[in-house]
Amino acid sequence: MNRNQIDDEMTLFSQLHPGDYGQIPPPPRGLKPRRRRRRGRGGVGEADGVPGGLVGMKKRKLSDQQVMMLEQNFGSEHKLESERKDRLASELGLDPRQVAVWFQNRRARWKNKKLEEEYSKLKSLHDSAIIEKCHLQAEVLKLKEQLGEADKQIHKLSSALEEGHRKCREGHDGVNGSNSPSMTSISTEPLSLPPGFRGDLAYELDDMMLYMPENSCSVQCMEWLSHYM
DNA sequence: TTGTGTTTTATTGCCTCC
DNA sequence: GGAGGCAATAAAACACAA
Numbered sequence: 001m002n003r004n005q006i007d008d009e010m011t012l013f014s015q016l017h018p019g020d021y022g023q024i025p026p027p028p029r030g031l032k033p034r035r036r037r038r039r040g041r042g043g044v045g046e047a048d049g050v051p052g053g054l055v056g057m058k059k060r061k062l063s064d065q066q067v068m069m070l071e072q073n074f075g076s077e078h079k080l081e082s083e084r085k086d087r088l089a090s091e092l093g094l095d096p097r098q099v100a101v102w103f104q105n106r107r108a109r110w111k112n113k114k115l116e117e118e119y120s121k122l123k124s125l126h127d128s129a130i131i132e133k134c135h136l137q138a139e140v141l142k143l144k145e146q147l148g149e150a151d152k153q154i155h156k157l158s159s160a161l162e163e164g165h166r167k168c169r170e171g172h173d174g175v176n177g178s179n180s181p182s183m184t185s186i187s188t189e190p191l192s193l194p195p196g197f198r199g200d201l202a203y204e205l206d207d208m209m210l211y212m213p214e215n216s217c218s219v220q221c222m223e224w225l226s227h228y229m
Numbered sequence: 230t231t232g233t234g235t236t237t238t239a240t241t242g243c244c245t246c247c
Numbered sequence: 248g249g250a251g252g253c254a255a256t257a258a259a260a261c262a263c264a265a
Contacts, residue, residue: 059237059238059239059258059259059260060238060259060260061237061238061259061260061261062237062238079251079252080251082250082251097239098238098239100251101238101239101240102237102238104239104251104252104253105237105238105239107252107253108253108254109236109237111253
């Protein structure tokens with residue numbers, strides 16, 4: 001992965017996690033803006049004669065053998081103490097500084113790789129959470145629909161119950177007259193449902209029965225109800 | 230062959246630690 | 248204050264499509 005790709009992923013990451021990663025952290029204390037370096041043409045060289053420099057050497061790619069050896073060493077220990085550096089350098093026929101530089105760059109690559117892996121892990125966790133959220137939202141919608149249907153049903157049933165009760169009263173009045181002893185206890189109040197009537201159908205139907213007046217013709221009412229069931 | 234993008238090697242400037 | 252680490256960057260080396 002190149003730098004642009006990493007930058008793109010980091011941008012995406014900060015968009016996904018604006019709270020945590022969306023802001024560029026302030027520069028470390030006392031850090032001045034870096035001056036842009038200028039470097040003379042002509043490849044590797046340290047004109048000021050820094051010890052261990054590669055004066056006059058053309059930048060060269062390390063051989064597969066050298067890289068393999070360096071990788072092995074990096075695998076066992078990411079840091080390079082100077083004794084090991086010198087030993088490795090002489091084993092590989094390289095300048096100790098080259099070995100140090102190689103380790104430095106290798107650590108940088110390793111760090112980038114780690115970041116990529118961490119990013120991938122977090123991204124897949126995030127994606128799973130999004131999918132889970134979608135499922136839960138669909139479930140909520142479904143349950144809301146079911147609740148609406150149940151409410152409609154309850155409303156229908158309560159209307160039917162009232163209607164049945166009314167017919168029942170009318171029937172009794174027609175046959176026995178208003179002074180029939182059997183009807184003295186029937187309430188003339190309209191059937192009222194308990195406040196907050198809403199919820200489990202079975203329990204609420206039981207409640208409705210409790211609120212029905214004494215001596216009501218439950219059987220007839222139930223017949224009425226059955227038309228609506 | 231050449232233009233362009235990527236990877237590797239190396240440098241620079243700053244920081245921390247002893 | 249010097250050694251060593253790191254981030255940023257330059258530039259050579261390399262890969263590859265057109």
